[in-house]
Amino acid sequence: MTSLLQPLARLGRRTVEGVSRLGYAARFFLAILLRSGTAFGRFGLTIRELYFSGVLSLIIILVSGLFVGMVLGLQGYETLQTYGSEEVLGVLVALSLVRELGPVVAALLFASRAGSAITAEIGLMKATEQLAAMEMMAVDPIARVVAPRFWAGVISMPLLAGLFSAMGIFGGYLVGVVLIGVDEGSFWSQMQANVDFEEDILNGFIKSLVFGVAVTAIALFEGYDAPPTAEGVSGATTRTVVTSSLAILALDFVLTAFMFRGVS
């Protein structure tokens, strides 16, 4: 009987632990929001983090954007020419990027480049007692260390997604127009006529903003909650990438379901 109940007990224990951790994460998120005064009052702190999470992610974002756009150009042309409608290649590339691939892929790259770095940094600061030292100096680490990183992530994510999409459109142009020879006029004019600012660009922007909040909050929480050992920090870094990636894809589905209902 006991052996039968054991898996059930384990499941129960895991559920309780999971719920309690979720509650702790929610309180942590609330604490960041409530103690964000320093991040804006001394904006230099946030600017510095913007450099680390935003500017240093530029290379991977721009290069990936270019290649994704080039692949879209190739694949799109291949399919569209079957129906003789290769002049809408620009629309296909732009809509795919602005609505979906830009926010989602940029967020996935951001999670693995900047998110993991944030977790490792905060985790190691904790393991080497730097956060405890700060507390003993009467400086709140959430206000001084965590909140500026959070807002830097939230600000940089939409900008990076925008740059990813722009670079992707350029990649699509290179392949479609320059390499294959699709008419340049129809490539751009079709794109201009069919990409809607509110339905497409604004919604894409909102998506990337939500992803920015999710990825940065997860990365910060995992770092702050990491056991102060080498193993603990490495586990937390892995969890950041896995959890953020799943959160991005799940949130993307929910947001898309709300945003693009009935949009042709």
Add this chain to the structure above:
Amino acid sequence: MDNLVELENVSFGYGTRPVLRGINLTARRGQVIAIMGNSGCGKTTLLRLIGGQIKPTGGVVRVAGQDVGGMDTEALYQLRRKMGMLFQFGALFTDMSVFNNIAFQLREHTRLPEDAIRDMVLMKLHAVGLRGAADLMPSELSGGMARRVALARAIALDPTLVMYDEPFAGLDPISLGVTGNLIRRLTDTLGLTSIVVTHDVQESLKIVDYVYFVSDGVIEAEGTPEDIRASGLPFVHQFVHGEPDGPVPFHYPASAYAQDLGLAG
């Protein structure tokens, strides 16, 4: 008031596991106090209680007459501005230069102009003999230097109380002597009160005024360095002379050896 730190019948535990029981400890102003004991006996927990990082489960911790356990975060932060702490491995901020590490608290808590901050930082660094290292990063420092920078950072705001968590751990003999002398000299010249948590008996007995021995969560013995050296208590004797076996056993509790080897009848 003569006593800066007072612990009255203090207990602390994690969950049901007691770490400290019935601790009475006093640090008078201007004294260097040592808290000694073997690893894991609750020494660092005592510092965390005094700094308000954790709250006692029983008894009272008073610093400058105020009950630390009953304070809210704001009051605690006010009190901590008068405290300095040297962490075991320095805990320097690795993304800041030595200069910025020391200037950190001055910039966070004062509105001093940058010129004044520069002068104050250089004075603190000069006091620990590292004025020339101001522009180095923590990764470029040796263990002993990092400890001295952390000491300069701990006294940056001219605290009244400085706590040291294992200040001698992992240091070479020269750095050991330098750190010990600095603790004594800074305490005397700046009018501080120092609490040193350590297991380095010989080095600390040279510089401290009073010693508390903690073992298994209780204070086993206390006294001046002379009392300690002359003590006949088996635990103190074993500790001071570094004997491998005694009241603190060499073997971790286990079942009978013969039984484990399958030799028991």
